[in-house]
Amino acid sequence: MSESRETVIQEFIEAPPRVSAWKRFITVFFGRRIVIFGMIILIGLMITAIFANWLAPYDPYLQDLDNVKASPSTEHLLGTDTLGRDTLSRIIYGSRTSLIVGFVAIFFAATVGMTLGLVAGYFGGWTYSVIMRVIDALMAFPMILLALTIAALLGGGLRNIVIALGISMIPPYARLMCGQALHIKENDYVVAAHAIGAGNWRVMLRHIAPNAFPPLIVLMTMMIGAAILAEAGLSFLGIGIDPPGAAWGAMVSEGYRYLLTVPVLSFAPGIAIMLVVFAFNMVGDGLRDALDPRLRGTL
Amino acid sequence: MVEGDEMSHLLEVSNLKTHFSTEAGLVKAVDGISYYIDELEIIGLVGESGCGKSVSQLSTMQLIPTPPGEIVGGEVIFEGRDLLKYPAHGPEMRSVRGAKIAMVFQEPMTSLNPVMTICRQISETLELHLGMNRETARERSIELLKLVGIPSAESRIDDYPHQFSGGMRQRVMIAMALSCNPRILVADEPTTALDVTTQAQLLELMKDMVDHFRASLVVVTHNLGVVARYAQRIYVMYAGRIVEAGTTKDIFARPRHPYTMGLLKCVPRLDEERGRKLVPIVGLPPNLVNMPTTCAFLPRCPYSIDRCRQEPWPPLKQLHDQHYVACYANMEEKVGELNAK
Amino acid sequence: MLLAMPIWRKRLVNSTQNNIVLDVSNLKMYFPVTRGLLKHKIADVKAVDDVSFKVKRGETLGLVGESGCGKTTTGRCILRLYDPTAGRILFEGLDISRVSERKIRPLRRKMALIFQDPYGSLDPRQSAGSIVGEPLLVHHMVTTKGEYEERIEQLFRIVGLDPSMVDRVPHEFSGGQRQRIGVARALACEPSLIICDEPISALDVSIQAQIINLLEELQAGLKGLTYLFIAHDLSVVRHISNRVAVMYLGRIVEITSSEELYSNPMHPYTKALLSAVPIADPFVEEKRERIILKGEVPSPLNPPPGCSFHPRCAYAKPECSQIIPPLHDIGGGHEVACHQI
Numbered sequence: 001m002s003e004s005r006e007t008v009i010q011e012f013i014e015a016p017p018r019v020s021a022w023k024r025f026i027t028v029f030f031g032r033r034i035v036i037f038g039m040i041i042l043i044g045l046m047i048t049a050i051f052a053n054w055l056a057p058y059d060p061y062l063q064d065l066d067n068v069k070a071s072p073s074t075e076h077l078l079g080t081d082t083l084g085r086d087t088l089s090r091i092i093y094g095s096r097t098s099l100i101v102g103f104v105a106i107f108f109a110a111t112v113g114m115t116l117g118l119v120a121g122y123f124g125g126w127t128y129s130v131i132m133r134v135i136d137a138l139m140a141f142p143m144i145l146l147a148l149t150i151a152a153l154l155g156g157g158l159r160n161i162v163i164a165l166g167i168s169m170i171p172p173y174a175r176l177m178c179g180q181a182l183h184i185k186e187n188d189y190v191v192a193a194h195a196i197g198a199g200n201w202r203v204m205l206r207h208i209a210p211n212a213f214p215p216l217i218v219l220m221t222m223m224i225g226a227a228i229l230a231e232a233g234l235s236f237l238g239i240g241i242d243p244p245g246a247a248w249g250a251m252v253s254e255g256y257r258y259l260l261t262v263p264v265l266s267f268a269p270g271i272a273i274m275l276v277v278f279a280f281n282m283v284g285d286g287l288r289d290a291l292d293p294r295l296r297g298t299l
Numbered sequence: 300m301v302e303g304d305e306m307s308h309l310l311e312v313s314n315l316k317t318h319f320s321t322e323a324g325l326v327k328a329v330d331g332i333s334y335y336i337d338e339l340e341i342i343g344l345v346g347e348s349g350c351g352k353s354v355s356q357l358s359t360m361q362l363i364p365t366p367p368g369e370i371v372g373g374e375v376i377f378e379g380r381d382l383l384k385y386p387a388h389g390p391e392m393r394s395v396r397g398a399k400i401a402m403v404f405q406e407p408m409t410s411l412n413p414v415m416t417i418c419r420q421i422s423e424t425l426e427l428h429l430g431m432n433r434e435t436a437r438e439r440s441i442e443l444l445k446l447v448g449i450p451s452a453e454s455r456i457d458d459y460p461h462q463f464s465g466g467m468r469q470r471v472m473i474a475m476a477l478s479c480n481p482r483i484l485v486a487d488e489p490t491t492a493l494d495v496t497t498q499a500q501l502l503e504l505m506k507d508m509v510d511h512f513r514a515s516l517v518v519v520t521h522n523l524g525v526v527a528r529y530a531q532r533i534y535v536m537y538a539g540r541i542v543e544a545g546t547t548k549d550i551f552a553r554p555r556h557p558y559t560m561g562l563l564k565c566v567p568r569l570d571e572e573r574g575r576k577l578v579p580i581v582g583l584p585p586n587l588v589n590m591p592t593t594c595a596f597l598p599r600c601p602y603s604i605d606r607c608r609q610e611p612w613p614p615l616k617q618l619h620d621q622h623y624v625a626c627y628a629n630m631e632e633k634v635g636e637l638n639a640k
Numbered sequence: 641m642l643l644a645m646p647i648w649r650k651r652l653v654n655s656t657q658n659n660i661v662l663d664v665s666n667l668k669m670y671f672p673v674t675r676g677l678l679k680h681k682i683a684d685v686k687a688v689d690d691v692s693f694k695v696k697r698g699e700t701l702g703l704v705g706e707s708g709c710g711k712t713t714t715g716r717c718i719l720r721l722y723d724p725t726a727g728r729i730l731f732e733g734l735d736i737s738r739v740s741e742r743k744i745r746p747l748r749r750k751m752a753l754i755f756q757d758p759y760g761s762l763d764p765r766q767s768a769g770s771i772v773g774e775p776l777l778v779h780h781m782v783t784t785k786g787e788y789e790e791r792i793e794q795l796f797r798i799v800g801l802d803p804s805m806v807d808r809v810p811h812e813f814s815g816g817q818r819q820r821i822g823v824a825r826a827l828a829c830e831p832s833l834i835i836c837d838e839p840i841s842a843l844d845v846s847i848q849a850q851i852i853n854l855l856e857e858l859q860a861g862l863k864g865l866t867y868l869f870i871a872h873d874l875s876v877v878r879h880i881s882n883r884v885a886v887m888y889l890g891r892i893v894e895i896t897s898s899e900e901l902y903s904n905p906m907h908p909y910t911k912a913l914l915s916a917v918p919i920a921d922p923f924v925e926e927k928r929e930r931i932i933l934k935g936e937v938p939s940p941l942n943p944p945p946g947c948s949f950h951p952r953c954a955y956a957k958p959e960c961s962q963i964i965p966p967l968h969d970i971g972g973g974h975e976v977a978c979h980q981i
Contacts (some may be wrong), residue, residue: 188761192825195719197748209763234885347844382882451873466936494706495872496933499916503932521845524918528925547922567879569917570924573898576856576877579849 021055022208041064046178049095056089060246069262078268081254087265090246091272097247098276101162101231102224108166110220113173120174121181122204128178143168143230144237158245161234165227169179176219180212194218214291218284225280232273249275307379308335309515310359310483312360312401313375317351317358320366324588328354330539331373333615336483341509341516343526343547346400346536349584352519355536356485360396361387371410378482378576396624401476403505405488407468417444421475443474447504448509465573466497470504477508484509485517490525502529523566526613527551532621535559541615545622555624557600594627602628660730661866662695662718667727667737669710669717672942683775687713689890691727692967697832700859700867702881702898703778703928704874704913708940709887711870713833719753720744725818732832749779749829758818758837764808768821770794775828781823797823797853816847823854827862835868840876852880874917878902882975886910889940892967896974906976908953947979955980 031034039049046053058078064084072079078087121130147164184190185208193203232249236256248269255265316330320527329351336342344352357363359375359382375382377395385391406408409622412420421443422436426495431439437456447470460468469489475523486505490498506529509516520581524535533550535543535558543556554560561580582599592611597603606627607613616630653954669688672681688710715954717724729737730775731751736744737815752775754782755761762771773792775781788816793803799820810818819839826834836855840848844972859865877884884893886907894907905911915931927970933952937943944951950960 014785059897188755188757189763191721191961192755192761192822193763193774194721194755195748195753196825197778199747199778200776207766211763347846355715464936494937495874495910495916497936499918499930501930503930522918524701526926527920527922549726551920551922563920564846565846566920567852567875568921569848569875569878569902569914569919572922573879575879577849577852580846581850583816584844584846621974622762 014150016156025290027074029286032286035286039280042207042283045095045099045276045279048092050101052092052096052254056086056092056218058089060085060089060093062086068281069258069265071262074262081251081265084257087268090251091248091268093249094246094269094272095252095276097158097245098228098231098273100156101230102163102280104229105162105165105227106220107171108162109169109223110173113167114177114209114216116170117177117179118181118204122185122200123210124182129175130182132178135171138167139171141168144234147234147239157251159238161231163263164242164290165230166228169223171229172223173216174281176216177212180215181208184208184211184240192288204294216290217287217291221280221284221287223286225277228278228280229273239241307339307376309377311335311374311376312355312359312597313374313376315355315358316371317354317363318371318593326587327370327539329358330586331456332534332536332539332541332543333373334541336515336517338482338515339513340532341506341518341530343524343530343533344517344519344536345521345523345533346519347584349538349587350536351539352536353487356402356487356517356519360400360402361385361392361437362396362402363387366481394428397424397476397481398479399481400483400485401481402477402485402487403469403472403476404487405491405596406493407465407472408460409467410472411483413460416457416459417463417471417562421471421478424475424478439478443478444471446477447474447508449474461566465493466501468499469493473501473505473508477512477514480512481514483515483517485519488521489518491520491522499593508580511625523562524631530565535562538587540595540612540625541623542596542625543616543623545620549620549622553622555622555629556596556604556626557628561599594625600628603628604628644916652892661726661732662693662696662868663730664714664718665692665695665728667714667729667731668725669692669713670725671721672729674798682770683718683941686890686943687940688717688724689943691887691890691892692703693885693892693895695833695862695866695868697866698859700869700881701881702884703868703870703871704862704877704879704886705887706872706913709881710736710890710940711887712837714887715753715837715868719835732758740763742833744849746779749775749781750831751833752791752826752829752831754758754819754822754826754834754836754839755936757842758822759810759842761822762818764810766850767807767809768813769796771810771821772824772828773930774779779829791828795827798827798858799824800850814847815843816850819843819851820854822849826832827858828860832864833866833868835870837870839869840867841871841873848876856880874913874921880918886913890940891964892978893949893977894924894975896972900974904974905976906970906974906981908955909949947977 060107062085064080067080068082070080072077076088078084078091081087081090116131116135118123120128146168150160150164170249190203193207231247232252235247235249236253238253251268251269255262258265312335314331315333316327316331319328321327328351331592332351332355334342334535337366344355344437345364346352354363354413361370363370364389367406371382373383374530377400382392382395418440425431425436425439426433439514441452441456444456449467449470450603463471484505489505492499493501504524505516514523518526520526527575530547532546533544534541535550535556537558543550543554543559550559551563554563561578564578565580580599594607594612597607600607611626613625615625617623618629667688668690668726671685673683673685674680675682691714692712693701697934703714705711713722716722718729724737727737727906733749734747741975768791772795773788775829776788776791782791796803796806801817801820801824807815810821813821824842839855840851843851855867859867869877869881878901883897884901885892886909887893888909892912893939894901894905900911902914911931912931917928919928921924935952938948938951942959946961946963948966950956953960959979963979965979967975967977969975970981
């Protein structure tokens with residue numbers, strides 16, 4: 001028996017070196033400068049949204065009818081809009097709208113989509129067919145049309161926009177999760193879970209879902225950018241947030257008429273949208289690389 | 300260095316070293332090995348995964364991806380020239396690879412191009428190396444398929460790899476390898492992915508083919524039975540080095556390196572008494588990153604002496620005849636006593 | 641270590657009147673091949689085609705054969721990971737062949753499975769301790785956290801793993817260690833039957849012996865632990881099993897004790913299989929008779945009529961292609977399925 005003890009100790013001593021998954025993640029994630037750049041922008045966005053009250057020089061709703069459509073100056077760094085409101089402040093407050101829309105819509109879409117996808121992929125058969133056909137139908141429905149329909153039914157406003165966006169963004173999550181589940185299901189450890197006697201929900205939530213996450217997380221980050229862009233598009237069309245709410249898309253829409261005279265009115269929010277979407281995409285890229293299972297393993 | 304006589308060998312590798320730079324550190328996959336092969340010989344390169352046997356063969360043909368790998372030293376003398384002196388992608392290497400020294404890999408599915416017919420794949424080699432035209436190459440390809448035992452060769456020549464079973468694909472690989480009448484055929488774990496009876500068929504085929512084409516064969520494997528059956532001489536590898544070398548009969552009858560002895564004791568034999576307890580080799584396979592300078596087998600060796608802990612990895616020393624061992628305990632002749640089973 | 645096991649060991653020797661842990665009769669598992677939107681069936685893959693055997697408590701039955709023979713499918717049918725097409729499976733006297741999943745679930749703690757792939761069979765995101773402890777949670781075998789951790793630690797020790805590694809994730813272990821985790825998981829709920837599905841083929845040769853020894857020690861120490869050992873490596877199967885069943889294309893062609901199988905193989909396929917296994921001894925190999933089979937294993941989609949081995953059999957007569965030979969006893973528990981014997 002002492003021989004076995006020695007074997008145990010030897011094995012411990014010679015176990016493969018512990019490579020911290022976290023450390024590797026950090027190395028790969030921050031490996032590309034462009035990803036770091038994206039992270040900085042996102043952090044900047046968070047700070048702006050949270051501390052908007054302190055950062056904005058003016059009240060975004062404060063109208064100054066003597067000073068409409070002013071060009072950038074020392075008083076108003078980005079000028080004023082058609083009602084004399086400070087553009088910079090509106091952009092700062094607009095970040096809140098964008099973030100809320102982005103995160104909430106995606107969170108909703110992801111939760112519903114992933115659940116549907118997981119169930120469809122795991123059970124297969126009729127469950128899969130029915131759920132996937134519904135998802136396909138949803139996908140075929142143009143998002144703008146969906147948003148318009150909901151706006152018509154429930155009225156406009158931020159809340160309904162988020163609902164519309166959320167619903168329209170379910171399909172990619174459902175499909176990705178379904179594909180992942182179908183793939184992961186074939187692994188021996190899932191069979192092992194069955195063999196132990198684990199019930200369906202345990203297998204789904206404890207074994208399949210955690211292993212399915214990496215590409216879904218990447219999808220989430222990237223789609224936040226898309227959601228923000230979509231919201232901008234909707235507000236541009238006038239469906240989105242009601243005035244006087246500050247939303248970047250709406251700002252672009254309002255300033256569009258004055259593109260030649262006071263370009264900053266549209267360009268400023270436009271550039272903001274562009275930067276944020278770009279940042280989310282870059283971070284999503286970085287996440288995807290860092291979570292790549294092929295980089296897993298000690299050597 | 301293992302030298303036979305002073306006569307020149309068909310292929311002689313001296314002190315070959317191949318390193319890989321990985322995320323975790325430097326891996327000395329092949330750390331100074333020397334071996335030779337003569338005409339019409341079958342030699343075996345035996346070892347477990349990670350010992351460097353496959354990398355060594357790829358190195359002789361300069362098939363190592365650089366980066367992360369690099370052949371950092373040694374000579375590969377073939378037909379009077381050192382192959383390592385030539386650029387990896389140059390015309391000299393290309394004229395050797397596939398034509399003079401051919402390789403058969405473990406995974407036939409990935410070594411065959413799935414979108415090319417078998418005819419194209421074999422003919423390509425023939426056209427390139429032997430300058431044949433299309434029709435001649437095609438005829439020769441059909442002949443080769445027949446030779447390796449593929450039924451209905453004339454119709455199957457135009458099939459794609461996925462239309463063949465695993466055993467058949469491996470036969471096609473063998474046909475391709477032999478198409479230009481190579482001097483040396485290297486079989487890298489050629490049958491590990493196959494069933495036992497198919498393995499037997501294929502190994503017999505390779506032996507017959509090598510006899511037919513009057514070539515030499517290098518069998519790279521972890522299966523001691525395979526080398527016992529086919530090889531005349533074997534080299535046992537561990538952690539990138541050769542630890543024992545000699546004729547097959549000598550090594551099996553009188554294994555001297557503790558690793559070889561361990562391997563022989565831990566493998567169940569079909570013909571032994573049931574109830575023999577297997578004697579495993581304790582511990583784990585070596586971690587090739589940043590290896591210590593002492594003998595790599597030391598942590599697992601039941602025969603180690605003080606010298607093993609103090610001095611760097613022992614060199615190969617001749618014991619008798621063609622039998623070489625890299626072991627200090629052996630040199631002190633301690634192992635001889637313990638070797639009596 | 642094994643001797644220091646506490647009370648729970650005694651629970652294993654519970655009172656089942658039956659000495660037969662597993663009784664499989666006429667098991668069939670057909671997988672339909674479908675085509676079209678409405679899944680119209682065009683053929684069956686007869687993975688398991690009328691298989692019968694019994695396994696006594698404490699014994700090891702080896703199930704050996706090549707790819708497509710149905711041994712893995714048989715194992716999974718017994719565990720009800722598939723729903724058998726036909727046949728009866730009695731586990732400790734209970735018929736589990738057609739029972740619902742809900743009824744089977746509590747029985748699952750008495751039958752466990754060890755997988756071939758030490759990398760794929762462990763959830764990469766679970767810690768080793770949690771993997772080993774999961775069966776305990778599923779079957780509510782422990783009531784407090786302390787009990788849970790204690791039991792996990794105990795299981796780690798039994799299989800030779802350091803309990804301090806409980807929090808590590810699979811990729812931090814070597815292949816052999818991962819397989820030990822798999823064994824620990826199988827032992828968690830004190831099963832009566834463990835089905836080992838190629839548990840060592842993916843491991844290095846020197847590590848294989850460690851795992852084989854572990855399995856043997858466990859069986860010796862845990863009275864009443866029964867194994868169904870599925871593998872393609874005949875040497876290993878013969879070593880560890882009391883009795884061996886040879887399978888070919890979904891049917892058992894021969895079943896007998898391990899000694900008898902080697903000393904007196906009767907079925908032509910068994911003889912060919914034995915001859916194909918190389919023995920690590922060049923002196924023995926020189927003298928061995930080599931039976932090289934013609935052709936390849938046919939696809940289970942299209943098995944030959946009558947005896948499925950007849951196209952490759954040297955002794956085939958007309959009746960062999962017409963009537964499926966039943967397994968008949970030729971004396972001393974040695975059963976063969978062949979018309980010519």
